[in-house]
Amino acid sequence: DAGVIQSPRHEVTEMGQEVTLRCKPISGHNSLFWYRQTMMRGLELLIYFNNNVPIDDSGMPEDRFSAKMPNASFSTLKIQPSEPRDSAVYFCASTQGQGGEQFFGPGTRLTVL
Amino acid sequence: GIQVEQSPPDLILQEGANSTLRCNFSDSVNNLQWFHQNPWGQLINLFYIPSGTKQNGRLSATTVATERYSLLYISSSQTTDSGVYFCAVAPSGGSYIPTFGRGTSLIVHP
Numbered sequence: 025d026a027g028v029i030q031s032p033r034h035e036v037t038e039m040g041q042e043v044t045l046r047c048k049p050i051s052g053h054n055s056l057f058w059y060r061q062t063m064m065r066g067l068e069l070l071i072y073f074n075n076n077v078p079i080d081d082s083g084m085p086e087d088r089f090s091a092k093m094p095n096a097s098f099s100t101l102k103i104q105p106s107e108p109r110d111s112a113v114y115f116c117a118s119t120q121g122q123g124g125e126q127f128f129g130p131g132t133r134l135t136v137l
Numbered sequence: 138g139i140q141v142e143q144s145p146p147d148l149i150l151q152e153g154a155n156s157t158l159r160c161n162f163s164d165s166v167n168n169l170q171w172f173h174q175n176p177w178g179q180l181i182n183l184f185y186i187p188s189g190t191k192q193n194g195r196l197s198a199t200t201v202a203t204e205r206y207s208l209l210y211i212s213s214s215q216t217t218d219s220g221v222y223f224c225a226v227a228p229s230g231g232s233y234i235p236t237f238g239r240g241t242s243l244i245v246h247p
Contacts, residue, residue: 055233067223067237080234113178122233123168126225128180 026050028129030116036135042104045132048097049118057126058091058101059115067115073099074122106136139164139228143238150214150245158209158241160224167229169200171209174221174240183209183222214245 029048037043049056058070071081076093084091088107093099103110116129140163150156160169171183184191184198186207191198195215200207211218221242225235 057234066239069234072234074233115180117180119233123227125168125182125185126170126235127182128172131178131180133178 028116028118028127030114030129030132032132033130034133034135036137037106038137039107040105041136042102043106043110043134043136045101045114045116045134047099047101047116047129049099049116050120050127051097053118053120053124053127054096055119055122055124056093056099057117057119058099059117061113061115061131062111070101070114103134106134108136110134111136139166139226139236141224141226141236141238143222143224143241145241146239148241148243150243152214152216152245152247154214154245155210155212156214156243158211158222158243160207160209160226160238162205162207162224162226164205165229166202166205166226167233168227168235169202169207170225170235171198171207172223172225173218174223176220180223211243214243216245216247219243219245 031046056073070083071091073093091101113131115131142161168187173181188202195212197210221240223240224238227235
């Protein structure tokens, strides 16, 4: 299996621009998680989907952040407008079944200038 | 929510040494994982171990769920073991959302 796939791997953008991060979970996995990692705050859960439905989005920082999962094999995390404090590594992870072993993608390193 | 504490926060070893990393959690769990984040930032699965003991090469892990802790053992450490080790737990009782500890940063010198 190809594992969790994320794109782009690196993104540099200017403040105010829209950023879209993409994730393809492992085939057959029905739970998907978006995380953000910074030195200051560590790994933070942003949103959790089960069977394409958002279950917990309490970690989404503010209205500038939105996430969708239109089907079982694709999810997006969008930031509009982006701000320098959004600079971080964003990870996507998936599991088979709730409570299953979690597998992470390689992450997207976002820099907002 | 559930609290996860990892110790020590930092560890420096000479190649060949053994070490034990600890993860304490504040409530009963339905799963527990250990991850290694390598210097390139990749999060690599080490163990999925809600209870019991598992071994994989030089690494082994033990979770004592009734006492709310897990241990990760690294034997004969190598420079490639350097990185940050995370423990993640999901509480029992319906939430399947893992909570991560702050990690143990390990440096292995040649």
